[in-house]
Amino acid sequence: MLSFVLRRLGQSSILILIMSILVFVGMYVVSDPVAVLAGEDFTEEDRIALAEELGVNRPLVVQYLSFLKNIAQGDFGTSFVYNRPVLDLILERLPATLEVAVLAIGIGLTIGIPLGIYSGLNQRKPATKAISFTTTVGYSIPNFWQALLLILCFSVWLKWLPASGRGDTTDLFGIPVSFLNWDGLSHMLLPAINLAIYKICMQARLSRSGTQEVMYQDYMTFARAKGIGRDRLIRRHLMRNILIPIVTITGLELGGLIAFSTVTETVFSWPGIGKLLLDSIHHADRPIVVAYLILITLMFVTINFIVDVLYALLDPRIRYK
Incomplete structure (x- = not known):
């Protein structure tokens, strides 16, 4: 097991290094920061002074090593628009994104897995056909249109839930969170449900296909022959074996929810990092975009590493290959 973990750590380190090169080339070499920051009244001397201040007049290798050093120290620069350290801005918005993403994943697992197992065990019942039809529709609806329907139904017609904003927050170890009071939780529900609908459909289909495959394996037939009860x-036996692909997909989907929930956060005016990224791209706030890409890469690599370890724990054959 230790050699398996060390191998995965080495692969993750190489991946992070490659991604840092791609981000550096994409944001520091292709674009010209002097042209972005220089005003119309800048003289040639002003441009040269600005280039020296930013360090873009140095050789590329020196710039890249300085870039890595700053990242290792947690220094991602200062936002052009907000004039504040980039890392502070991202860490301010990250809790809002995390709590919605975790709630959406929780809803998806809690509802999707039981629906999938039921469908796999009862293939000929009318309820199974209804579940199959519903999951197909859930896959097909565009995310932004689905969000507008939720607002129209639950905010405009029924007036049950607020349509935008984060609501009141409560400090938890110094971090403002929304789920500890009803106002904040009510603001969370619509964005979380919007993100969870696709997850419910995906988990239901994964669980159904896994159940149909596992139930006809020899060891399941033998267990039934021994008289082991259905529950x-x-x-x-069933849950342990169908969890392997579910754990893998759930880990990737959690990273995807944190990184790419920009549409949901924009529609619901949820103050997360996705909306911050969209605003930063609109205002050409390059330090925030660079920090976002680096942190999201680190997050995906970390999540994939954890998923690989869990995968190996669930299926010992993986770590011996």
Whole structure:
């Protein structure tokens, strides 16, 4: 197991290094920061002075090493628009994105897996056909249109939930969170449900296909022949085997929700990092875009590493290959 973990750590380190090169080339070499920051009244001397201040007149290798050094120290620069350290801005917005993403994943797992198992075990029942139809529709609806329908239904017609904003927050270890009071939680529900609908459909389809495959394996037939009850068969044998692809996909989807929930955050005016990224691209605030890409890369690599370890724990054959 230790050699498996060390191998994955080495692969993750190489991936982070490659991504840092791509980000550096994409944001520091292709574009000209002097042209972005220089005003119309800048003289040639002013441009040269600005280039020296930013360090873009140095050789590329020196610039890249300085770039890595600053990242290792947690220094991602200062925002052009907000005139504040970039890392502070991202860490301010990150809790809002994390709590919605975790709630959406929780809803998806809680509803999707039981629906999938039920569908796999009862393939000929009318409810299974209804679940299959609903999951297909859930896959097909565009995310932004689905968000507008949720606002129209629950905010405009029923007036049950607020349509935008984060609402009141409560400090938890110094971090403002929304789920500890009803006003904040009510503001969270629509964005989380909008993100969770696709996850429910995906988890239901994964669980259904896994159930249909596992139920006809020899060890399941043998367990039924031994007289093991249906409930124990599902808990001890079925769940363990269908969880392998579910854990893998869930880890990737959690990273995807944190990184790419820009549409949902924009529609619901949710103050997360996705909306911050969209605003920064609109205002050409390059330090925030660079920091976002680096941090999201680190997050994906970390999540993938954890998923690989869990995968190996669930299926010992993986770590011996």
